[in-house]
Amino acid sequence: xxxxxxxxxxxxxxxxxxxxxxxxxxxxxxxxxxxxxxxxxxxxxxxxxxxxxxxxxxxxxxxxxxxxxxxxxxxxxxxxxxxxxxxxxxxxxxxxxxxxxxxxxxxxxxxxxxxxxxxxxxxxxxxxxxxxxxxxxxxxxxxxxxxxxxxxxxxxx
Ligand SMILES: CC(C)(COP(=O)(O)OP(=O)(O)OC[C@H]1O[C@@H](n2cnc3c(N)ncnc32)[C@H](O)[C@@H]1OP(=O)(O)O)[C@@H](O)C(=O)NCCC(=O)NCCS
Numbered sequence: 001x002x003x004x005x006x007x008x009x010x011x012x013x014x015x016x017x018x019x020x021x022x023x024x025x026x027x028x029x030x031x032x033x034x035x036x037x038x039x040x041x042x043x044x045x046x047x048x049x050x051x052x053x054x055x056x057x058x059x060x061x062x063x064x065x066x067x068x069x070x071x072x073x074x075x076x077x078x079x080x081x082x083x084x085x086x087x088x089x090x091x092x093x094x095x096x097x098x099x100x101x102x103x104x105x106x107x108x109x110x111x112x113x114x115x116x117x118x119x120x121x122x123x124x125x126x127x128x129x130x131x132x133x134x135x136x137x138x139x140x141x142x143x144x145x146x147x148x149x150x151x152x153x154x155x156x157x
Contacts, residue, residue, distance in 0.1 A: 001092040004041040009101045011050035019075030031153035032057050044085045048049035052076040054089035061146035070150050104141035114138045131157025
């Protein structure tokens with residue numbers, strides 16, 4: 001697991017396109033990078049090739065950017081899925097967040113997956129994504145009431 005470097009962009013694109021089966025998420029990563037809104041961008045390598053990627057970008061809570069981040073997108077090459085690469089990326093990303101004292105990390109994702117990394121449902125604390133989907137919206141860190149918006153490159157539904 002390491003931070004992305006200059007020269008990784010094409011491989012990161014390919015991983016996202018293959019994992020999602022479309023170009024949208026790869027475009028989001030490129031747009032976040034171009035906007036300087038990719039404070040955490042990690043790649044996973046196997047046998048010297050990039051096979052996974054995780055991005056985190058700033059969010060606002062009730063319009064305020066306090067340094068909290070949203071985890072999205074994350075992608076692992078289909079041929080390399082279900083062998084722990086995604087989990088290793090999430091754990092590495094959250095370790096960086098703890099080291100940087102990031103207050104809160106949110107994710108829109110599957111209830112079967114993200115709780116194992118310490119994410120809990122956000123809605124019971126009154127923390128909601130403006131796009132809804134309470135049942136899929138998780139957070140870890142200092143949960144509090146508020147309405148979350150992602151970066152415009154990601155969009156809010
Ligand atoms: C989600 C993703 C990054 C996980 O990567 P991975 O390397 O396969 O993850 P891991 O090997 O660490 O973990 C595998 C676990 O994730 C679970 N999982 C993966 N995708 C899932 C999904 N869509 N729904 C529910 N569980 C899922 C698997 O059930 C598996 O759990 P298990 O080991 O208990 O059976 C990968 O499947 C992927 O790239 N998917 C397509 C893109 C995507 O949907 N990204 C997430 C949204 S941003």
